Each structure stands twice: as structure tokens, then as C-alpha cells.
Amino acid sequence: MADVRYAKAVNMALDDAMAADPAVVLFGEDIAEAGGPFGVTRGLLEKYGDRRVRDTPISEATIVGAAVGAAMSGLKPVVEIMFMDFVTIAMDAMVNQAAKARFMFGGQCSVPLVLRTPHGGGVNAGPQHSQCLEAWFAHIPGLKVVVPSNPSDANRLLKSAIMDPDPVVFVENKAMYSLKGEFDDASETIVIGTAHVARSGDDVTIVSYGAAVNTALQAAETLAPRDISVEVVDLRSIQPWDEATVLASLARTHRLIVLHEAVTAFGVGAEIVARMSDIGFDELDAPIKRVGAPFMPTPFAKSLENQYLPNAKDVIAAVEQVLA
Amino acid sequence: MADVRYAKAVNMALDDAMAADPAVVLFGEDIAEAGGPFGVTRGLLEKYGDRRVRDTPISEATIVGAAVGAAMSGLKPVVEIMFMDFVTIAMDAMVNQAAKARFMFGGQCSVPLVLRTPHGGGVNAGPQHSQCLEAWFAHIPGLKVVVPSNPSDANRLLKSAIMDPDPVVFVENKAMYSLKGEFDDASETIVIGTAHVARSGDDVTIVSYGAAVNTALQAAETLAPRDISVEVVDLRSIQPWDEATVLASLARTHRLIVLHEAVTAFGVGAEIVARMSDIGFDELDAPIKRVGAPFMPTPFAKSLENQYLPNAKDVIAAVEQVLA
Amino acid sequence: MSPTKSDNSVPISQLLEFYERMLLVREAENRLSKLFADGEVPGFIHLSVGQEAVCVGVTSALETRDTLASNHRGHGHALSKGVELNSFFLEVMGKEEGICGGRGGSMHVADMSVGMLGANGIVGAGIPLAVGSALAHQVQENGAIAVAFFGDGALAEGVLHESFNLAALWKLPILFVCENNGWSEFSPTGRQFNANVRELAGVFGIPSAFVDGDDVLAVNEAASELVTAIRAGEGPYVLECVTHRVRGHFEGDPQKYRAESEINSLPDHDPITKLETIISKRRIPKKEVVAIRGTIEARINAAVEAGRGGNAPDFSRAKADVYTAVEEV
Amino acid sequence: MSPTKSDNSVPISQLLEFYERMLLVREAENRLSKLFADGEVPGFIHLSVGQEAVCVGVTSALETRDTLASNHRGHGHALSKGVELNSFFLEVMGKEEGICGGRGGSMHVADMSVGMLGANGIVGAGIPLAVGSALAHQVQENGAIAVAFFGDGALAEGVLHESFNLAALWKLPILFVCENNGWSEFSPTGRQFNANVRELAGVFGIPSAFVDGDDVLAVNEAASELVTAIRAGEGPYVLECVTHRVRGHFEGDPQKYRAESEINSLPDHDPITKLETIISKRRIPKKEVVAIRGTIEARINAAVEAGRGGNAPDFSRAKADVYTAVEEV
């Protein structure tokens, strides 16, 4: 059980998937020769050649559109969009084409593509390089959305995403690329749609996904000495998401917090709260609290971004509120 | 108090705004010579000339991008995107540019643009011409989102949107264009962010927006003889939305339903439920129910689309559930 | 216009085949027009009446394994690529037995078994799809090519530029077919696009041909040449076909924006009439032509009946197709 | 390359002005490089060292009322368009007193008071913004023009094609400036874009000029001519400037992907050295040049101190600017 960096874990998943299936191809901006702006695709061009690992021009709409056409014609493309903010240019291909093809063509085809893209702040990249837009994709029938929280999950979830017959948005986190985590190459695959109880607890449940899971764990750790026992559920995928696991946890703790880095309003957390306050109505001993970014663009300056990003203190405050 | 069609009411608002302010310009596909694909802009080219009313090529990304630049340089552009599904091509301009300019430039400028676009099904236009994507915009700090439910509101809200200094997504409804409604030219302006109690009632509150408000009213009408008194709150705008009015209604009825045509999952309703089940926690006598489209693309065939679209029966079932 | 092979060099059997294939598209659409007016076809439909020489001329140069991405005016592309007639009508009429289960209708007819990757409701969107399909052919070295059909209005969309660039860079096996009918909805494209598709392609190093899109022989000859070159690994080509949209942008469009003189001149451009003239010059017995007309009519009648006899689509079956069903392990 | 006016015809005062303006950009960026390495500038920054002749040459042909939309490599565009130096440093260092309140940083420097519509983090996005700004000038008949600065990598984005088309159709008063430095991040643009910006513009009927982007006199001369034509109502023009990116794509990029020979040749292209040679030929007393260097250094030092002395931005003031405050009635 070695420690592996998040970026490397993603790289290993790509490597394994390409070795296992000649239909897997990669393309994106500076992913081949340069090995990716974050080094995620390093070495793959050398190993799999320039037929299967390709640098593209700066043409996001066509990169993703071409991935859809390729996926309908026998390939399993894994395309990279350098920052999640840039998917704004490629939404037609994902939403009107990839997401709907199977349904609107009567089930004739699947669209096995993966769009890899990093979201999130924390590196002072400013308003156009930090957004968390996963809620958009989760709202679109036909898409799956996966957001791993650590290297091992990133590896296993990406393999699942590539093997998945349907289009998957695989959300990475730029601040996490250099994060190291325990890694067992032989660990079992993760079924997309199954959450993971990252920490067990009895008093309150925090549901989260992506890097924010680590914030939740940090908060839980801080609260432990105060005899507040926090359960942390890592959703791992938000479309589909694991209602049953969240409900089961809520049914034990009777208190729920949903945490994510994205802007709170109209974010992923809203759906989780809406659903749990419906099917979990009788379980709730307190209102469900959401912790997320305030309703403003991600600011550049360090001090602003620090105040902007939800942190363990915010989570602890929410825990105190639901326990009050 | 004459009856005016929805399309005409929008047209009159554009006319008034153009007459009042030479900075207002219109552009979009087939909006000038042809008067718009739905006839909404008819007569405006003749009245205001081809400097201010312009047909564009089929270039959505640049239409909206140019509107942003124009809005930063002294104009108040009102651009049309023919179907809301096509905003997928123009998201960068709305989300990365228009929404953020004021904030990220330190408040130096506003971006007074209006993007008009029709959403919604009901005309068998199929999966790529029927989507309700307003939740995407509501999630983006810096944007406002307005969705009128009748001709009079459409007229007054569009005037407010054009006068608004910030970028507004003005969502029309293609199935409603020919709908007639009471219209009083002299009626007062509507402040964006204020809801309207479209029908008063005591037993249950239905919150909705856009065409679905009429579905809610229909359900309320049907339930009245059964001695079920339904209050219908028409949000009118969903970003910002009028929490206070909804909470006040909930505080009287203690039961809430949120209805919209968009797909339920991760839709606008989720935010309203999440918020109300938090700030209205102690008021709730039953779980808040959401009524919206199921998690699938809008199907083409009549029978499929009929089953797909939320209707008064669905609303009545939800009312029965929360009253059970 | 590139010079057309002397009509006499085209075998009679092929003339008749072109005729039959064009007539199929024409009569299918004429019937759809009626069905639409009668409320038997829901939604809105865009007819390609007058443009049949393009789809038939091009697809006659293709093989089944080749793939085609189309646009909103895609009936001809679909039928001529080989979508079965009955399941086509069933689809456009919104029935369970339709090729897409009645979920897509006119704007989304697709049939993977014949390489028809779908009509498309988003102007320009089919172009990168075809680029991706060509990439798949190239990577799989399967000898197939991809074709993108798009109108002159689509030239203004940025994805065209991006797709030309990518196809040229990667030397992809793709034929870009521009059906230049002069109109983008209700506006003359000349007022919307300030360039020319062939010159644009040239800037990216993509060679192109230009043909009279009313002349199926010319279209087919040009397409055949380009397809051969593409299949030989020469990379992308553009084929611009000047053609004429006879009906409105969609059914129900009264076309008030078109000059009377233009409308009156449309019959002169009719590709089917033109082929009939050629056929009559070749002294093909009239009865053969009549027989073809009869066959087509019978097939269309049967297809309409099939369409009418189809079932309303099943909602839960539709819902089950949002995602691919995976067997539980 | 278009022929350059004999250097002797340029007044000495103008030579020195160009020199001072270029030096300002250069030294500001050299200092930013240091501040970045020392952790005093957060985020990531893209320096335009080596490209100063383009921004200075073009903006010297503009008036304050003219508007400019820039890209990620926008320091030179901002400073040469007139953004005040101290508020520039305050911004890039993330301070409340920065021109954008520390909310945007290097990639979003804007100053509406001098027509700087903003650097832009989205490749290509500034181009349609400039088109819209030009539209505003045209509608308002205010005599101003708009300028879009973009790199060669941005040529692959579809909005370029769309913007060329729209600007040509509407005869907008806009100058498209392509800073062709041969690189798109870590890749040579020659492997990414299979066309040439001038030929592309030509297809849309947009005339263009091509200059040595290391030669500020050539850039300014060409820009001045085009700006005059645009202001006279002739519609859009393209100016392609071949230039050289000296530093990495962003600070911290070790540029391993560049050949040593290329890196070694960069000093030969230095626009400031080139101008110094011209200046020395004109027998301008060395002390004038030294004085300019001293002034610039002092200004930069002061700006850095101003930047260091700035306050951390106020969160609630920032939040209040998400929307425009409207007075309650």
C-alpha cells in the first residue's frame, strides 16, 4: 500500500484503461507531448502513440463534439477540458448530443465518453479558473457525474467511468492534484452511484463529495474531542447519487449537513436537501444545513478566496447549529 | 383592460423600451426582417431602423459575446436566442463574461444586457428544442433570471429587465406565445425579485413560475370544490427569488409544493425546498413535495410528451399527499 | 461547376436507380407534408424538396459502413443512407415502432445499422460529430469514411471553422457536404455569411469541389471522386452543392420573404424533372419510369399505413433508455 | 513584412516615448516575475516579455476613447492602454486598492476609464467582446474604434471565425490584432492551426497587414494606417504581428519543450534592444536613455511599494459588487 499522488492515480487509471482496451483514446489541449497542464497524462503518448493520444487545437466545442461522434463510432474517448470553466464552450456537445443520443435514438447506441475536467479554487486562479459547475451536469438526464475525493477513488472511479457505456463527466480538483493518498492497486472497482462512509459517527451526518470530503473529515476530527461524533458520507458520484446510504445515515444520526465547494444556491446540495427533507422528513431532528460558497464569483486575492471557500470552521459552525 | 397575446406583450415591452432609450438595441437570428421566429419582434425594424434592430448570422457564441461587449460600451442590448437549448453554445459569454464582469473588475462597470429565450415543451419539438435550463443560470452569481407566467407580467418584467443594470436571462415560453391575457398598459412595474400571490388559499401553498403557474391555478380551481384551499405563489423571478413571500405563505398553510416544468432533479425546485425546509422547518406539517419533469429528455411523440410534462393531475396528487 | 460526364456514359440502370432513390425522398416528403397538414405528424418538419440530388448523389457514392451526420433537414440524408422507409414514417409520426421509438421524430432520425448518426436539431452540431466519427474510422483503420451534411446557414457557426481545422490537421477521412440553398430560415444567407465555403476550406488546406446540386449525375460524379480520394487517405474534402429549397423553412412557413420570381423559377431547378429529361433522351421506355413511380407510390402508401398502424410509444421503455442498462453482477 | 518608414523620419521624441512605454511594460513584468517567485503575487501570471512592441505600437495609434479587449497575456495591453501603474501592481498583488479591488488579478485587469475592457482568462473570449464594443461605437456614432488582442493559439477557437464574419457583415470599426508568437501554451501553433490568420480574414473580405512584431516602429506605422481607415468607416482590419514569447507560458514554466537554439535566438528579437540600436544610431545622448531607465525604475519601485502597502480586499465590499446596487425608491 504505497502513497500515490492524485494526478498520478488518474494517470494510472488512464494507463490501465488504454492497456486494456484499444478503443480508449485520449485527446485534449497539451495532453500528449506536454503530458497535460497538470502532468496527468504524462508518458501516455510515448506508451500508446500519437494515434491514440492527441494534442488538439484550442477548440473546446469541437473537442467534445468530436468525442461524441467518436463514441458513437466505436471508440471510448477520454477528453480533457483544462479547467471546468471552459466547459461553458462545450455544453452543446455534452447536453444536446452526448446526453440525449441514446434516448432520442431509441436506445440504438450508447455514448461511452468521459470528459475529464478539474474544478475548484484554492490556488488563486480567479473567477474564470475556479468554478464548480457540476450541478449543471447533474441536472441533465443522460449524463453521469463523478467527483472523487482522494487518489485511490480517483483511480478506481475513472476506470469505472471509462468502462461505463454512458457519457460521464469526471470532475477532478486542481488543488488536489499533488495530494498524496493511500493507494492499493488491487483494490476493488467502485460502482458509480455508490457512496462511501468515509468516517462513522452517531450524532450528525455530513454528506459531501470531492475535495470537500477532506474538509468534512477535518471538521469531524476537530469535533471528536468535544464528544461530537460525526459521520462523513462521501458521495463519490452525484449523478446518480446514493440516496439509500445517505438516508440510512440520517436515520441513525437524525441530523444532516451537506457540504460542497460550489456556490450553495442552486447547487448540488439543494437536491440532496430537497430529497432528504422529503424521504427523510420523519428522521430529521433539525433543519438540514448547507455549507458551500457564498453567492459570488471566486475572487482572486488570497484573503478573499480564503474567506470565500467553505472550510472546516464553517462546517463546525453548521454542526453546532444542528445540534443546538 | 384589453386582452393581449403573450408574444405581443413582449413586443410591446421591446417597443416601449426602444422608444424610451436609444441605447436599447436588438439583435438575433431572424428577428429583424422576419420579425422573429415567433413573431415577437415584428415591426421593430421598421420602427427603429437597421442600426438598432439587426439580424445576425447563426453564431450564438458571438451574438451573446458581442452583447456583453456592447453592454460594457454604452448600449443596452436585448439579444434573442431562438430556443433555450441553444444557450448551450453561448454559456461562456453569459457565465464567464457577463455574470462576472462587474465583480471581477471591482465594480467598475455593469453589464446591462437581456438575453431573451423561450424554454419549455408542449409543442412536440423534441429533446433539443424543449429544455428548461433556467436552473443553470440561477446557480451563477451575477446573473438574474426572470420567468413570467402571463402576458402582463411578461411585458412589465421585460421592461424591468431592460432597465436593470445587470445581465438578465429573460425566459419566455414557446407554448405560451399565443396565450391571451388581461393587459393594462398603465399597470405598475414589477421589481425583479418580488413574487406575486396569484391565488390566495389556506391549506397548501404551491410555488411555481412561468407557464407552470397556470397549471397550479388549474389544480387549485379543481380542488376548490373539494374544500381544499390552495394558495399559488408566482415567483416571477427565480434569481433573485422572493423567500419572504414564500415563507409567509408557508407560515400560514404549513404545506408546500414546488412546481415547474423543468426536470425535477437538481432543478430550481430543489433550491426552494432546501431553503424552505431550513428557514421554514418549524412551519412544515408535511414534507415539501416537488412536481416537475421526470429524469429524461423531453420526448417527441405526443403521448410521451403528455406523460412527461407535469400537469394539474400531478399537482393534485401532490396536494393530496401533503394533506394526507 | 465541374464538368459532368456525358450523360450517355451513365448506365441506364444507374439513371433509373438515381431516379428511384430521388423519387423516394420526394414522395416521402410530399406525403409528410400532407400528413403534417392533417395533424398526423406532430412537431415541426423541414422538407428537403428540391434538394434530392444532393443526398442521393452523395450517398450513392458511399458504403453502408460509412457514417453520416446530418442536420435539421435530414429526411433525404436518412432515407438515402438506407433508413428503412416504414420505420422512418413510424418515427416521424411518433410511434413505438419508429426507428427511434418515437422519441426523436423528424429532427432526430438515426439508424446506427446503416451509419446514419442522426439528423440534428442544433445547427452545426453534426459537423464535429462527423469529425469524431472520422477519427474513429482512422483509429480503427476500418476503411470507412464520415460525411457531414450541413446547410449554408451553418457556415456561420464556429464549430465549422474548428472542424475544418481539426480535420485538416489530423488528415481525417471526412467529406464535408455543404448544401447551399441560399437560405438560412427566412434570411438569404448572403446577408449572413460574408465568405465562401470553398475558399474557407482552402485556407485550411482542404481541397474542394463545386457542383450543380440539382444535377444528381454531377453530384454523384464529384462525390465519387472525392470519396475515393478520402478513402485512399488523402484527408478531408469539401463538396459544395448549390441547390434550391422549394418549400418553406418548415412546413407551415408561407415564405412571404421570398420574391415571386424566385418561387416561380424553382421548377426550372427541379432535380427530378432534370433527370426525367435525361432519361427521356436516353429513350428509356416510359413504362419503366411509370413502373418506378408506381413502386414508390405503393411503398409510400404502405409506409403511411404502417405509420398509422404503429403504437403510441411506451413511456417506461423510453425512460429506461436514458441510460444504458447494465446487467447486475 | 510591410516596408517600414525610414527610422530617421520618426521624431526623436517619439522614439523615446516608444522606448519609455516599452520599458515600462518590460520592467513591470520583470518585477512581477520576481514578486511571483517570492510569493508576493498569487495565482498564475503570463508575461509578455519580448512582445512589448506590439502593445505599445498598437496602443500608440489609439485614443483613450477607443476600447480594447485583451487575453490572458494582457499586462502590456493594460499598461500601454493607460492603466495606472500603481493600481495595476495593487491589483496583480491582490489588494483592495487595485484597479479591480483585488478580485481579478493578472488575468482580469480592466480599467473602463481608459477603455481597457479587461484581460480575459478564456482564450478567444475577448474577440466577440471587442466586436460588441465596436457595435456600440458604431451605433453611438462616437468616432471610437475597438481593438481585439489575441494570440495565435486563439485562432483555433470558433468565435474568431464568427467574429470575423459579423464584423465584416456589419462593417464594424474594429482592429483585430493577432500576436503571433508561435506558441499555444506548450505546443507550437503550427501543429494546432492549419491556416493563416490573414488568409482567413481575406476570405471574409477583411483586409489585413503583416508586420514584424519586434519592430515597434513598424507596428505603430501599420496600426496607425489601419486605425485611420477604420475610423474613416472602412470596416474591420486585421493586423498580424509576428513576435516572440521570451518567458514560459506562465511563470514557473521551465519551457523544456523549446529547442535550445530557439531560446538562444530570443535576444536577437528583443524589441527593446532593437529600438535601442535605432536610438543610438540617431545619436541621442546616452544620458537621455539612462534617464528614462531611471524614471521607469523609480516608478516601478514606487508601484511595488504601493502594492506592498495595499490592504487586503474587503470581503463584504466585494460581495456587494456581484450586482449593481440600486437605490431603493
Ligand SMILES: Cc1ncc(C[n+]2csc(CCOP(=O)(O)OP(=O)(O)O)c2C)c(N)n1
Ligand atoms: C444552434 C442553432 N441555432 C439556430 C437554430 C434555428 N435554425 C434551424 S434551421 C436554421 C437555418 C439553417 O440554415 P441552413 O444551415 O442553410 O439549412 P437549411 O435550412 O437551408 O437547409 C436555423 C437558424 C438551430 N436549430 N440551432
Ligand SMILES: Cc1ncc(C[n+]2csc(CCOP(=O)(O)OP(=O)(O)O)c2C)c(N)n1
Ligand atoms: C477557452 C480556453 N481554453 C484553454 C485555455 C488555456 N490556455 C490559456 S492560454 C492558452 C494558449 C493561448 O495561446 P495564444 O492564444 O497563442 O496566446 P499566448 O499564450 O501565446 O500569448 C491556453 C490553451 C483557456 N484559458 N481558455
Ligand SMILES: [Mg+2]
Ligand atoms: Mg440553407
Ligand SMILES: [Mg+2]
Ligand atoms: Mg501564442
